Amino acid sequence: MSKKRMVNATINGREQTLLCDNRMSLLDALRDAAGLTGTKEGCLTGDCGACSVVMNGKLVDSCLVMAAEAEGAAITTVEGLAIGSDLHALQQAFLAEAALQCGVCTPGFLVASKALLDRNPDPTEHEIRYWLAGNLCRCTGYQKILEAVQSAAAQLRDNPR
Amino acid sequence: MKPLEFSAPATLDEALGLLAGTGDQTGVLAGGTDLIIQHRSGHRDIGHMIDIKKIPELNVLDFDTKTGLRLGAAVACDDLGAFAPAQKHYPGLVEGAELIGSTQIQSRASVGGNVCNGSPAADTICPLIVLEAVCVVRGKDGEREVAAIDFMTGPGQTALQQGELLVEFRIPPPPPRSSDAYLRFIPRNEMDIAVASAAVAITLADDGKTCVSAKIAIGAVGPTPILVEEAAAALEGRELVNAALEAAGKASSAAAKPITDMRGTVEYRVHMAGVLTRRAASMALERIQESD
Amino acid sequence: MEQQGSSGKGKYKVIGTRPIRHDGEDKVTGRAQYGADIMLQDQLYGHLLRSPHSNAKILKIDTSKAEAMPGVRAVVTSQDFPQGEISAGKKYARDRILASDKALFKGHPIAAVAAEDRWTAEEAAKAIEVSYEVLPAVMDVMEAIKEDAPLVQEGNTTSTLGGQDAKPSNIVNHTQHKRGDVDDGFAKAELVIEREFDTKAVHQGYIEPQNATALARSDGQITVWCSSQAPFWVRAELSALLELPLSRFKVVPMEIGGGFGGKINSYLEAPAVLLSKKTGQPVKLVMSRADVFEATGQASAVHSKIKIGVNKDGAIVAGQAWLAYESGALPSNWGMQGSMCVFAPYKMEHVLIDAYDVLTNTSKVAAYRAPSSPQAMFGTESVMDEIAQELGMDPIELRLKNAVQEGDLRADGPKFPRIGFKETLEAIKNSDHYKSPPPSAPNQARGLAAGFWFNAGMQSSATVGINMDGTASVVTGSVDIGGSRASMSIMAAEALGLTAEEVRPSVADTDSIGHTDVTGGSRTTAVTGTAVYEAAQDAIGQMKKRVAKLWDISEEQVVFEDGAFKSTANGHDPMTVKELGPKLGMTGGPVLGSATVAPKSVGAGFGVHVVDIEVDPETGKVAILRYTAAQDVGTAIHLSYVEGQMQGGVVQGIGWALNEEYIRGEDGAMQNTGFLDYRVPTMLDVPNIETIIVEVPAPGQPYGVRGVGEVPIIPPLGALHNAIYKAIGVRLRALPMSPPSVVKAIHEARKIAEPAAART
Ligand SMILES: Cc1cc2nc3c(=O)[nH]c(=O)nc-3n(C[C@H](O)[C@H](O)[C@H](O)COP(=O)(O)OP(=O)(O)OC[C@H]3O[C@@H](n4cnc5c(N)ncnc54)[C@H](O)[C@@H]3O)c2cc1C
Ligand code: FES
Numbered sequence A: 001m002s003k004k005r006m007v008n009a010t011i012n013g014r015e016q017t018l019l020c021d022n023r024m025s026l027l028d029a030l031r032d033a034a035g036l037t038g039t040k041e042g043c044l045t046g047d048c049g050a051c052s053v054v055m056n057g058k059l060v061d062s063c064l065v066m067a068a069e070a071e072g073a074a075i076t077t078v079e080g081l082a083i084g085s086d087l088h089a090l091q092q093a094f095l096a097e098a099a100l101q102c103g104v105c106t107p108g109f110l111v112a113s114k115a116l117l118d119r120n121p122d123p124t125e126h127e128i129r130y131w132l133a134g135n136l137c138r139c140t141g142y143q144k145i146l147e148a149v150q151s152a153a154a155q156l157r158d159n160p161r
Numbered sequence B: 001m002k003p004l005e006f007s008a009p010a011t012l013d014e015a016l017g018l019l020a021g022t023g024d025q026t027g028v029l030a031g032g033t034d035l036i037i038q039h040r041s042g043h044r045d046i047g048h049m050i051d052i053k054k055i056p057e058l059n060v061l062d063f064d065t066k067t068g069l070r071l072g073a074a075v076a077c078d079d080l081g082a083f084a085p086a087q088k089h090y091p092g093l094v095e096g097a098e099l100i101g102s103t104q105i106q107s108r109a110s111v112g113g114n115v116c117n118g119s120p121a122a123d124t125i126c127p128l129i130v131l132e133a134v135c136v137v138r139g140k141d142g143e144r145e146v147a148a149i150d151f152m153t154g155p156g157q158t159a160l161q162q163g164e165l166l167v168e169f170r171i172p173p174p175p176p177r178s179s180d181a182y183l184r185f186i187p188r189n190e191m192d193i194a195v196a197s198a199a200v201a202i203t204l205a206d207d208g209k210t211c212v213s214a215k216i217a218i219g220a221v222g223p224t225p226i227l228v229e230e231a232a233a234a235l236e237g238r239e240l241v242n243a244a245l246e247a248a249g250k251a252s253s254a255a256a257k258p259i260t261d262m263r264g265t266v267e268y269r270v271h272m273a274g275v276l277t278r279r280a281a282s283m284a285l286e287r288i289q290e291s292d
Numbered sequence C: 001m002e003q004q005g006s007s008g009k010g011k012y013k014v015i016g017t018r019p020i021r022h023d024g025e026d027k028v029t030g031r032a033q034y035g036a037d038i039m040l041q042d043q044l045y046g047h048l049l050r051s052p053h054s055n056a057k058i059l060k061i062d063t064s065k066a067e068a069m070p071g072v073r074a075v076v077t078s079q080d081f082p083q084g085e086i087s088a089g090k091k092y093a094r095d096r097i098l099a100s101d102k103a104l105f106k107g108h109p110i111a112a113v114a115a116e117d118r119w120t121a122e123e124a125a126k127a128i129e130v131s132y133e134v135l136p137a138v139m140d141v142m143e144a145i146k147e148d149a150p151l152v153q154e155g156n157t158t159s160t161l162g163g164q165d166a167k168p169s170n171i172v173n174h175t176q177h178k179r180g181d182v183d184d185g186f187a188k189a190e191l192v193i194e195r196e197f198d199t200k201a202v203h204q205g206y207i208e209p210q211n212a213t214a215l216a217r218s219d220g221q222i223t224v225w226c227s228s229q230a231p232f233w234v235r236a237e238l239s240a241l242l243e244l245p246l247s248r249f250k251v252v253p254m255e256i257g258g259g260f261g262g263k264i265n266s267y268l269e270a271p272a273v274l275l276s277k278k279t280g281q282p283v284k285l286v287m288s289r290a291d292v293f294e295a296t297g298q299a300s301a302v303h304s305k306i307k308i309g310v311n312k313d314g315a316i317v318a319g320q321a322w323l324a325y326e327s328g329a330l331p332s333n334w335g336m337q338g339s340m341c342v343f344a345p346y347k348m349e350h351v352l353i354d355a356y357d358v359l360t361n362t363s364k365v366a367a368y369r370a371p372s373s374p375q376a377m378f379g380t381e382s383v384m385d386e387i388a389q390e391l392g393m394d395p396i397e398l399r400l401k402n403a404v405q406e407g408d409l410r411a412d413g414p415k416f417p418r419i420g421f422k423e424t425l426e427a428i429k430n431s432d433h434y435k436s437p438p439p440s441a442p443n444q445a446r447g448l449a450a451g452f453w454f455n456a457g458m459q460s461s462a463t464v465g466i467n468m469d470g471t472a473s474v475v476t477g478s479v480d481i482g483g484s485r486a487s488m489s490i491m492a493a494e495a496l497g498l499t500a501e502e503v504r505p506s507v508a509d510t511d512s513i514g515h516t517d518v519t520g521g522s523r524t525t526a527v528t529g530t531a532v533y534e535a536a537q538d539a540i541g542q543m544k545k546r547v548a549k550l551w552d553i554s555e556e557q558v559v560f561e562d563g564a565f566k567s568t569a570n571g572h573d574p575m576t577v578k579e580l581g582p583k584l585g586m587t588g589g590p591v592l593g594s595a596t597v598a599p600k601s602v603g604a605g606f607g608v609h610v611v612d613i614e615v616d617p618e619t620g621k622v623a624i625l626r627y628t629a630a631q632d633v634g635t636a637i638h639l640s641y642v643e644g645q646m647q648g649g650v651v652q653g654i655g656w657a658l659n660e661e662y663i664r665g666e667d668g669a670m671q672n673t674g675f676l677d678y679r680v681p682t683m684l685d686v687p688n689i690e691t692i693i694v695e696v697p698a699p700g701q702p703y704g705v706r707g708v709g710e711v712p713i714i715p716p717l718g719a720l721h722n723a724i725y726k727a728i729g730v731r732l733r734a735l736p737m738s739p740p741s742v743v744k745a746i747h748e749a750r751k752i753a754e755p756a757a758a759r760t
């Protein structure tokens, strides 16, 4: 048996075949094999959410998914949020509301927030805080992130993209 | 980290065959939220990872009023949480499953993995115990059943033998006028492992007041979860007023045999076992009363 | 959001607005390159072998098995640094990076490996054989300070009041500040309260772990890419440790995922360079989260005694403080800094402050937001609360009565210039929150506390280039850790009469800009901002010459006012920088302004916070119902990032107060080395933080900026402590005030309240 494999996955709508060591996580595959370094590493233990991606419709910590499990999967990372030069409403709101300071948590928050708004376009403050509790931010105190998600939600409700 | 083999068998037989062939360096991968961390930290020496999520038998999720709930070992917590019959009939179990980790962890973590990991702080084991769940186990020699209370045998240890897989949980249908509840204590509001926990299942008599049967289990306060018969006895045959709930709480505190570790002291855990028992019992009671 | 004080409102066009940050798009699209994102051709992966012991003699390191493993390219130890005569200070610096004769704390790097992939590097590190002689370790400050405690550094003696003790000890420094006669003062005071306090070690908890990538070329030139708050300091340290001139190193600051002081010291840079020198290939090292907790700088655990004497009217007569700060296994001076903060906000006639830096077998303590002030002021603010309670005085009135203002002497000596402590107290007094009745349900209460930080000065450089279309570019050496590119653009734009969007900011590597000290100590906006302002003035001076040429008047006849050049001799329409830009080429070529600055210090900052809470007396859990923070920021440059700094600081303070701590087992090792058990607040644990920005411009600063980032972490400790007291009737006087400790305090108070007989 082999210790490496080709993993076929659709990443941000693009079919890719990645050569992965079996020890690689999906996070490693995205960053090292696909060169998509927008997804960040903060802990490798599922505690910080910096590595959040959507896999087959579910929000996951990519550090706790084996690369081999991504065979045949559809994956969305932060790099897949904007369409061309058209930023997603969440990306715009994060900029307008100053919801990032150092920005290392931002890709994870954006992907997680998108997963929330995709299923619940009008979340309450508590629902947002609960959904995002697995994403740590040490810089902002969370308030501006909350405000950005609320403002993007409102915008998307008026003008779904 | 040593080189790793990875397989994702599509059938139970194939999985059991792989398990039999690979020995103790095999890591069964459900959601991986315990296993991948243990592998990466070197806590577990794994040469071959077997992903069991493609096996149909491990993905059943089904409720029947006569036979109860069938929950495949690999079903993710968020899928259980979204399953309406489970929410309705086993709110305490759903509570336990939904407490595990964050949204991201919920997408992956399974109830099967939670109990197979063998942590006394696991959030689904106490609810499974008070619901009298049966764990269906398959090995190359066939199938056997293990009661939830017997499943965990020590910290990190379970009744599973080498080469066996947990296939599903079977949980009997709840009798009329009954409900369950699960509470744990953590210092934050999310993302923490239980310092202490309590699950309570109760059934009331026709009068809607007297408790005819109760099951109480406490977690994170001993090497394995503890079924507290004295606490149940404090409720059975009584009206569930404050005095009875207090007595049940006291019984749980008396039964708790915790250790001091980074998550809590003996003193605090003993105290909390009582508080949580009382609060979970009154939650279960309210649930029955609300559904009337 | 409210704003108070003598704001620059109306005075400025760009300052105090909220432009979109220039580096924002890269950071929301995932394009921004953080340290760990770099991937160089032919890059190797490094891994460190770390000590499993907290204190051990290293008898032998055998790397032969590791070196023989397939895929391994190099192994280095401390022996790979230039050897020979070495000063004590330099040995400390070198030993911190790679242990030589002793492993001083668990996680202390012993050796480093470079291999073709990271798994091989990790396996090879395991294959290095080290023989240790394990020694007794000491973790706790109060244990380490004892006469018979095991010595962390055999060679250490105490530097005390200007001299040096002869006897080896774990005390690095004894600092003392004395004014008047405290004994006399306490004797005269009508109320004297003395209490002891304890705080545990905490961590900055930045989300991005440390990382470094180095390439040492065969021509002797070395480049390092890293996540550092202080690239110039990294370069200086590399130059010292490797005994090579500064000009051999280029340190490239990558985007940095948080720091809060914890990314000032370098950790991985030197091992990466040593490995690259040996292999000739680039080598990348990244820490695990557990490494970050165990082996980068935590903030000191502190034991303190605070004594304050007041008159019946609340006026402070005397104050005495005794402070012992964890230093970690290598000398530092955090206690000294604490001694400068502990009584800073209050006027006192008689003062005696003794502070100690104490060696322990833990990683060397590093800066963490307002370093040393939170632990010191925790005690002060608790005692002040008790005094207010005893005197039946409003806690704000008590503080207003004693608050320092311009001309007052700080407890440790220096005289305050214009400061805004009183204005900040008034701002809270007049806030919606404070004016609303305190929560009154059972177990609910309100608490208040203040905080002080001096704000750092040091050196910065900047250039401001005027483009041929009249837009501008600003280059600084301060890494952007939370929006400073935007702030620099705002200040340059304000100076040049441009919009923030017309200024393009960038952060340069150490080759491309003059020396610039750390991003930290709240100095970036104030000091690097001053350099930007001065560089803009330099550019304006140069442009005046061009305008004079164009208008054929003398340079002295050109002034720059309201964003335009004007002629004091008649007959010329004002000309903006945008209008001048295209004419630069024909009047003498490009304009590049530059400046270097080195102010001694900048304006001190004060904050006052008020919090409403509810305690669950059965579980001991504290819920925060409402939180308001007021702070004198001098002048708010970018409003959103000022608010963000305040909110972020408060939430870190809340974590420190309620749950964060290094939990050590019997062997002294940290047990909670991950974010699951080192409990930083999640989004669900905190409410919105209301911010009140007070603006009392700092004298001597071009735009009156004070630092913003440090102060907000200080008051939450005292404010929550004081609120918990009011809710449960017990003062904990120790951090964190975690659920078990709150329950324990309640139970103990009950035992005292109901004597044993009554209970049976
Ligand atoms: C951030 C974070 C937060 C967490 N919070 C909680 C929490 O609040 N409460 C809690 O209880 N836990 C928590 N956990 C632990 C973990 O998520 C749970 O225990 C989870 O239920 C494990 O399920 P899994 O499917 O991921 O198991 P895996 O990691 O896949 O497996 C766990 C163990 O069980 C074995 N195994 C799995 N399935 C089977 C099977 N069918 N047959 C035989 N063996 C099997 C595996 O080999 C492994 O040893 C947390 C973990 C993380 C990372
Ligand atoms: S890196 Fe995956 S959760 Fe932190």
Ligand code: FES
Binding pocket: A099, A100, A101, A102, A103, A104, A105, A106, A136, A137, A138, A139, A140, C207, C257, C258
């Ligand atoms: S912005 Fe730095 S961690 Fe969130």
